[in-house]
Structures are given as structure tokens and as C-alpha cells.
Amino acid sequence: MRTITVKNAIHIKSTKENVWNFTQNFDNRKTWDKSILECQVLQKKPFKLIWIKTIGGIKAKLKYKICDKANKTTLKLIDVKSFIIKSGGGSWKYETENNQTKWTQVNSLVFKNRFWFLVLGSILRKKLEVNTKKSMKIAKTIIEKNNYDI
Template sequence: MNFSITIKDTIRINADRETVWNFTQDPSLRSVWDRTVTKCELQQKRPQKVLRLKMLGGILTDLTYKLCRKPIKTSLKLTETRSWLFKGGGGSWKYHEFDGHTEWVQTNTLVFRHRLMYWLFSKPIYLILEKMTARSMRDAKKLIENN
């Protein structure tokens, strides 16, 4: 059994998808709009893009891109995760353009290290992650639309 939680959220941004992509995919801006990320650095560009993230709670992880189809979709896996609670995860971001607006869909999954941790923490972590994802997406929307 996989002991994981998945969050999915969507927001509509008044900008074309190229603009939304460029902003949300820029590692130097990640900690500006995503409060769960305290530091984000590009580790490698090829053969796969890899970002190193330092997150709230002291979690360190690498995001290894499995798919990077600008400006349509990304898909990635958490690798080299250093956390007492999580062993990995992944996600995808999709960008759909409609009449000059972009619908940004974010799906994120976290996998717990142990069944006990999942049973104890999955509900509160789910609620926190859901809230933080929505807040981060709203913050990105405000910054993109105000530029």
C-alpha cells in the first residue's frame, strides 16, 4: 500500500501561459511566491532539469523533472528527500490558455516514510498542504497580474 496524499488545485490567471510558465518555473522566484520553499537552486539543466529545495520544517529534496514541455506541462519526482516524515513524492503542473487567460493546474503528492506516520499525520498534513498550495497559487497570481 502506498501511504501518500495528493493535492490538486486550479487557478485562473489574467496572463498568457508563456508569462505564467516563465514566472512559476523560475527557480530564483520560487521562494517569493511559495511560502513552503525557503530556498530553491538549479542543480543541473541536462539531461534532466534538477532543482534543490529547502522547505519549511527543514525538508531538503531535489525535484527531478521527468517532463518539461514549455509552456504546457511539467512532471517531476522528489528525489534525494531528506525528511523524517516523507520519503518522496511528485507532481505535475499544467498550463491551459483561454482567451488570454491561463488556467494553472497544480497536482502534488507526498509519500510518507511509514504507515504509522501516515495514520498519525496524513489528515493534518493534507489540510496544511491544501491551504499552502492555494495560498501560493494566489500569491503567484497577484505577482503575475501586477507586473
């Protein structure tokens, strides 16, 4: 396979509804996810479709497959504009645990070919892992500090 996948979980002292509302509101996204340079909601129904531009120069659309409010999302990276990345996807879960929210992310990238995977796979996997953890920590800090609620 030419796929890299990272998984990370973090506990946030807030309800899963608050964590969902903050992390799924794309007006907030650039404040906590530093890998996103630009984003725009293209449509909300029948499925959520978001255009993004990342620090790596990737432009793509996030097409939500599951959007179960305050519980789970799954999405696919489509219409990808990149020299090395073909597609990707992710799944985020929000679970109540000990009066906190356990927020889990699983994120994947699929390389266009074996060459790019062999040359950059381990580097980009590490970068994706670091960026995922860092972004989740920033979101946690903002949510807990502001007791974010919509």
C-alpha cells in the same frame, strides 16, 4: 497507500508563456511559494534538477521528468531528507482558457511508513492544500500586477 495528494487550479489574466516563465524561474520561487526556504538549480540538462529546503525541514531534489515549456511539467521528489516523508511528486499544467491561463497543480507526498501516515497524513494533506492554494494566489497577484514577462 501512504500517499497524500492535492489538486488546485487558478485562472491568471496572462499568457501561459508568461505564467510558465514566472513559475518555472527558481529565482522567483521564494517570492510566491512560502513553503520553499531555499532552492538552487543544480542542473538544467539533460533534465532539470533543483535542490530545495522547505518550511517543514524537508530537504530534497526535484527531478523533472517532463518539462514541456508553457504546457506541462512533471517531477519526482528524490534524495529526500526527512523523518516522515519518503518521496513525492507533482504535475503542473498551463492551459489557455478564455484569454487567460488555467494553471493546475497536482502535488503528492509519500510517507515513509503507515505510522506517520496515520498520525500526520490528514494534517499534512490540509497543510499542503492550504500552502498550494496560497502560493498560487500570490503568484497570480504578482503576475497580473506586473504583467510578468521574460
